[in-house]
Amino acid sequence: MDYSxxxxxxxxxxxxxxxxxxxxxxxxxEKDLSIPEKFxxxxxxxxxxxxxxxxxxxxxxxWNGHIAPIIMRSLVDNYINFAWIMEEPVERARKxxxxxxxxxxxxxxxxxxxxxxxxxxxQEKLMIEATESWINQQRFTFLTEVSLKNWSELSVRQxxxxxxxxxxxxxxxxxxxxxxxxxxNHIAKYNLVESDNPLHKFFRKPAIYKFPPDIYYLELTAKxxxxxxxxxxxxxxxxxxxxxxxxxxxxxxxELEKKIYEEMQKQKEETTENK
Amino acid sequence: xxxxxxxxxxDHKQVGKKLLPPxxxxxxxxxxxxxYLYKVLPExxxxxxxxxxxxxxxxxxxxxxxxxxxxxxxxxxKGKFFCFISNFETLDEKQIDKILSRLFLNGNYKKxxxxxxxxxTVFPECPLKKIxxxxxxxxxxxxxxxxxxxxxxxxxxxxxxxxxILANTIYCANQMGILHVTKDSCFLxxxxxxxxxxxxxxxxxxxxxxxxxxxxxxxxxFVFQNSDWSKYFWxxxxxxxxxxxxxxxxx
Numbered sequence: 001m002d003y004s005x006x007x008x009x010x011x012x013x014x015x016x017x018x019x020x021x022x023x024x025x026x027x028x029x030e031k032d033l034s035i036p037e038k039f040x041x042x043x044x045x046x047x048x049x050x051x052x053x054x055x056x057x058x059x060x061x062x063w064n065g066h067i068a069p070i071i072m073r074s075l076v077d078n079y080i081n082f083a084w085i086m087e088e089p090v091e092r093a094r095k096x097x098x099x100x101x102x103x104x105x106x107x108x109x110x111x112x113x114x115x116x117x118x119x120x121x122x123q124e125k126l127m128i129e130a131t132e133s134w135i136n137q138q139r140f141t142f143l144t145e146v147s148l149k150n151w152s153e154l155s156v157r158q159x160x161x162x163x164x165x166x167x168x169x170x171x172x173x174x175x176x177x178x179x180x181x182x183x184x185n186h187i188a189k190y191n192l193v194e195s196d197n198p199l200h201k202f203f204r205k206p207a208i209y210k211f212p213p214d215i216y217y218l219e220l221t222a223k224x225x226x227x228x229x230x231x232x233x234x235x236x237x238x239x240x241x242x243x244x245x246x247x248x249x250x251x252x253x254x255e256l257e258k259k260i261y262e263e264m265q266k267q268k269e270e271t272t273e274n275k
Numbered sequence: 276x277x278x279x280x281x282x283x284x285x286d287h288k289q290v291g292k293k294l295l296p297p298x299x300x301x302x303x304x305x306x307x308x309x310x311y312l313y314k315v316l317p318e319x320x321x322x323x324x325x326x327x328x329x330x331x332x333x334x335x336x337x338x339x340x341x342x343x344x345x346x347x348x349x350x351x352x353k354g355k356f357f358c359f360i361s362n363f364e365t366l367d368e369k370q371i372d373k374i375l376s377r378l379f380l381n382g383n384y385k386k387x388x389x390x391x392x393x394x395x396t397v398f399p400e401c402p403l404k405k406i407x408x409x410x411x412x413x414x415x416x417x418x419x420x421x422x423x424x425x426x427x428x429x430x431x432x433x434x435x436x437x438x439x440i441l442a443n444t445i446y447c448a449n450q451m452g453i454l455h456v457t458k459d460s461c462f463l464x465x466x467x468x469x470x471x472x473x474x475x476x477x478x479x480x481x482x483x484x485x486x487x488x489x490x491x492x493x494x495x496x497f498v499f500q501n502s503d504w505s506k507y508f509w510x511x512x513x514x515x516x517x518x519x520x521x522x523x524x525x526x
Contacts, residue, residue, distance in 0.1 A: 023520040031517070033509035034313065047523075109283040142298050146284060149292040 003260055007215075010252045011057050014222065017245035021229055022050050025238060041093035042232070045082045049075060049228045053221045063218065064211035065190055069179035072217065075224040076173045080156055082228055083163035086235045092152070098144070099151035101135050105144050108132065168227075219253065222246050311432040314492045317508040318359040321391050321403060322440040323425045328390040331439050331469065337390075338447050340383040341406075346451070348373035356453050356491070358444045361502030363402035371405050378406065393418040394425075398511055402504055419515065426512075432485065435471055441484040442468045453497070454487070 025046070031039050056062070056071050085092040108131050115124060135141050152159055160169035178186040193207035226246035233240060287294040325334035338358065345357045349370045355362050366374070378384040388407060395401055396414035404411060428436040446465055448454035456462040461479045468484075471477035491497045 019523055023523065027517070027519040031510070031513055032506070033513050034506040050523075106284070113283045142296050145296060145299060146287065146294040147292060148289075148294065153292075 003256060006256055006259075010249065010256060011218070013252070014245060014249040015054050015057060017248065018050050018053060018225055021245055022046055024241075025229070025232060025236075028238065029236060035090050037093040037097055038089040041085060041096050042082070042089060045078055045085070046228060046232065049078050049082075049225050052078070053225045056221055057218060060213040063213035063215070065179070065209075065214075066211070068214070068217040068220075069176040069186075072220055072224070073173065073176035073180040075221065076168060076176065077156070079224055079228055080160050080163060080165060080169065080173065081152075083165050083231055084152060084154075084159040086231060087163055095153075096151055097138065099147050101139055101144050102146040104131065104135055105141055106146050108135070108141075215253065219250060222249050312430065313505055313509070315432075315488055316429060316437075317505040318361060318492055318498060319440050319444050319488075320426070320429060320508075321360060321394060321401075322358070322443045323429050323436060324390045324394050325387065326436065326439050326443065327425055329386065331443065333386075335443055335446060337383045337387050338443060339450055340381070341378075341387060342447060342451055344377045345374055348377050355499075356448060356451065356497050358447050359492070359498045360402055361499045361504045363405050364502050364504065365499050366405055374406060375408065379408070393421045397422045397515070398508060400507055400511070402502070433472075433481065438468060438471045438481045438484060441488055442480070445484050445487050448491070 026043055029039070029043075052071060052075055056068075062068060062071070081096070085096060108128065111124075111128060111131075115128075120128070132141060135144060147153075150156075154162070156173065157166070157169055160166045160173070177183075179190075188204070190209060191206060192204035195203050195205065223246060226244060229244070232238065284294055286297050288297075288300040289295075290300065322334060322338065325337060329337065342357050345351070349366070351370075355365065357363065391403060393414070395404055395407065395411055396418050399411045399414075425436075428434060429440065431437060442465060445454060445462070449456060449462065461476070461483050464476055465480060467474060467476045468480045469477075471481050493500075
């Protein structure tokens with residue numbers, strides 16, 4: 001039996017649901033344009049979480065240990081930033097913006113420096129102008145400082161501690177970081193294969209393991225989106241008018257799994273009877 | 276080919292883990308940013324409606340008439356400058372009565388109220404309402420559309436309409452003895468501003484105007500800093516037409 005169509009329907013429903021979740025939260029949130037940074041940063045981070053999830057869910061070829069941990073790490077990183085900002089939204093949202101503008105200015109200076117050795121073409125000039133104007137619109141480049149530290153001036157671990165999500169850091173962010181940073185404990189397991197030849201002293205050679213798509217990563221993705229929405233709801237006193245999309249999604253996945261299991265059991269019984 | 280690449284941001288000073296631009300490390304803590312959209316525009320936007328209806332020359336006359344009337348009626352200290360809307364919050368009932376009794380039946384006052392009427396109906400809590408005799412009606416769609424049109428022109432801090440209201444403000448500040456200029460200041464050729472941005476002289480004046488407005492709007496001597504006007508202005512504007520999400524996707 002092929003259940004891919006049913007899975008696709010569940011995924012599509014979930015995707016529509018989280019799009020609505022974002023819309024309804026933004027639209028119902030009372031804005032204060034005297035502190036736009038708070039709303040833009042929080043809204044932007046939520047949109048980022050949803051857009052990563054939506055894109056990840058459309059691409060089953062990356063639901064595996066090679067790529068999915070990179071995406072999961074990004075989702076968790078985004079959540080920790082979000083949770084830390086939510087503790088003091090105005091001040092921290094500004095910090096987040098100013099750091100980003102500083103980084104953009106740094107990149108701009110690198111590009112300008114690169115162009116010192118040749119006459120920039122029209123496209124390069126336009127790019128420089130557009131970047132400069134993008135920064136100036138928010139803060140004059142001549143007033144923009146460049147930070148050489150983390151944007152929050154804290155380690156991610158400290159941010160997670162302060163935002164009451166240290167478990168997420170220890171058990172999720174850290175392990176997924178090994179994949180994102182291509183560290184030995186990921187590479188050795190996923191990109192090398194050990195020789196079983198006694199002549200090779202357990203030597204390893206490069207390998208690319210083929211993994212089937214793993215639904216578990218979908219559940220994780222939905223979980224990290226859900227964490228963000230729940231924290232937003234708590235901090236802004238938003239009361240959802242419907243069940244959380246994560247609940248619906250996991251219930252539907254469970255029903256599908258049950259169906260597949262029952263089908264397999266039935267087939268097994270039939271085979272036994274035939275024998 | 277010779278490599279001309281040099282160290283980037285070499286004019287910045289490293290303080291701890293930060294590279295500070297020259298402006299910030301040369302004047303530590305002295306330079307206050309005054310965002311045009313939040314601090315400047317709400318204070319002087321009303322002149323955009325005057326300029327739009329009567330042109331800059333007549334607008335200056337009307338504005339100066341109002342400013343002189345307020346000064347005569349209130350005997351307030353020289354600094355408070357009533358080109359800035361927030362300052363109207365500081366006027367008490369007695370002062371308002373005195374001002375209104377002087378303004379009543381005056382042609383300039385009539386012109387002023389006609390010009391700012393759509394603006395006040397859209398922003399009924401604007402402190403300028405204090406100098407209006409009549410109750411503020413509900414805004415109409417036409418009022419809102421007109422206010423949006425004027426605001427649209429004033430959002431650009433280097434635009435012509437913005438430059439003209441800055442010119443009104445700075446000119447009036449000088450006429451009221453609040454801003455003094457040196458004899459070599461480009462302010463003396465202020466008339467040229469009407470040609471902005473087509474002449475070099477007008478561009479110089481526009482730069483002078485943009486630079487001159489900032490020290491005013493962040494200083495309590497000139498603008499009442501505890502005012503809620505700017506906050507009210509932008510939040511009211513947002514509430515009129517919220518930026519809701521209908522469609523998440525953009526190409």
